[in-house]
Amino acid sequence: MNDVLRPMTAILEQVVPMLVDNSLFTFLPKTSIPVAPGQFVEISIPGVGSFPVSACDLVQDRRIVSCIRRTGRVTEALYNLEVGDAIGIRGPFGNGFPLDLFDGKDALLIAGGLGMAPLRALLRALLDDHERQGKVVLLYGSREPGSLLFYDELVELSRQGRVDVRFSVDFAETLPGSSSNVFCRIGLVNELLSDLDFTPGKTVAVVCGPPALYRCVLEELALIGMSAVNIFATLERRMRCGVGECCHCVAGGKYVCKDGPVFTLEQLRSMVGAI
């Protein structure tokens, strides 16, 4: 038992704008908070409130990096802070992605919009594991080419042949890629699956995006032949406590904050209202 609701102080060390209203925030807490890919922390701004957010990178030298969208009252306040200001942080919470399962398997990551942020931490973990056998495929859908997060980095990973990256966008005046061998097409992200050559029985898939993405992609992966225990999705909820008490995040009888936020398709099928 510990004082789970009281945060520790962290310094906002760096803010790197990525897109309009999407920036990378680096927090330096007093002592290390080991946020694994897929887990989350609660960021508190005293006097304003708190919000849950995943890390989009591995924790290095205590530094936690999150890609945060300016979308509500508390994130607005965060955007108004200066580098060097103090915030509160507590965690890590949740189960995180099943890193062990990827040993000897191909990894299929499917992101929609801001769902790229937690998957980028998973991507880092997979690429950092030099023992690991198996390829990494990333399908990433967004509204338009200009709203793709981590675009330059992903294109570079694709060019190096470390990740098979394929983008889809809802609309575009001009598609990127013809000159730089970037694969990008107009359409929904699940349509990228049809062009993909992969072995369902040898693949672990992780999907992160808005509910509409889950409804079209998860069962499609099962139809292709993947086992429902090897298809994972991470759920977004507004967790107030992070420790299975406040009930805001509950879906299908499970605390998304504590029993999740990463669930298999097999679990999700019996969780009414989860996606």
Add this chain to the structure above:
Amino acid sequence: MFDSSFPSYPLKQAVLNDLLISLGQNRALWAPRTGPDGLCRLQSVSEKELPGLASSTFIPLKKMLLPPREAVWLHRAGHFHTVEEPEPFAVVGVPLCDLQAIWYLDQVFADDEIYQSRRAQLFLVGMACEPGPGCRCDEQLMPLTGDIFIGQERVWAISALGDTLLRETGFGSPATDVPLPWPEGPAEKRHDLSEEQFYSALDAPVWTEEGKRCLSCGACSVVCPTCYCFDMLDEVALDGTVTRHRVWDNCFFAEHGEVAGGYDFRPGRANRLRFRMEHKFFGFGTLRGQNSCVGCGRCSKVCPVDIDLDQIAEQLVGGAVS
């Protein structure tokens, strides 16, 4: 089934009076009292004002352990500070169903330091009650908690602390085979609703009908002894001190299932009514499978449009009474 046998002692009124007086010597005493407005509330009392029977308070005992608004930390001069330690207190005159409810909350908040620090200071005295209309208590629903239980002829030791106190006060030797005096034949039967029946009837007409009638006022959750959901709220003082409060929230409120950007995972009143029923009947997380409706009847009494979860259960099971 669970072990519900507790040591019990023959009641000696004079000894009991001594015990209650000694309880009040180093603790604040609280007991249910009915005011001129007819509402029964937990109130601070002297040892002379203690009741002889339990009463069902309008707002249940949970408010003593999980106050409607409580500080969880203070932020001052760049540091996050803990809150003050609670003082010892005793609540006397609690019915058996409410002792079950506290057992349930103890499980939910097992790892919550703030709840547990209050809980450790609480001496809980149960008493026999007179079941009223709408009471559906069930001894076999879940274990109960507390320290002592005072019946008409015997006193039971529920906790080790309670047992020590009874022995030290001079109650003599205990018997171990006398069951707690649960009310015989509560006024109404409960309907056994299985998870399968519930989930196969998510689109049953009863949800649309009751969802239309439900005002989403949340009164049922407020008076429920096992409802516990909360929100966080910051208060800034003039000197810059920030106090983060844990405040009661309500799953009937429109924004309860919302996420950033406005997407709502539980839109509509029928959806939220169903969510509450799912919580009461089947539990969340590690308490999945534990029905947490202790049958106190508060929710159906307080509902302005007479919605009763047990009647919904009756419709979902097709009228089969357990």
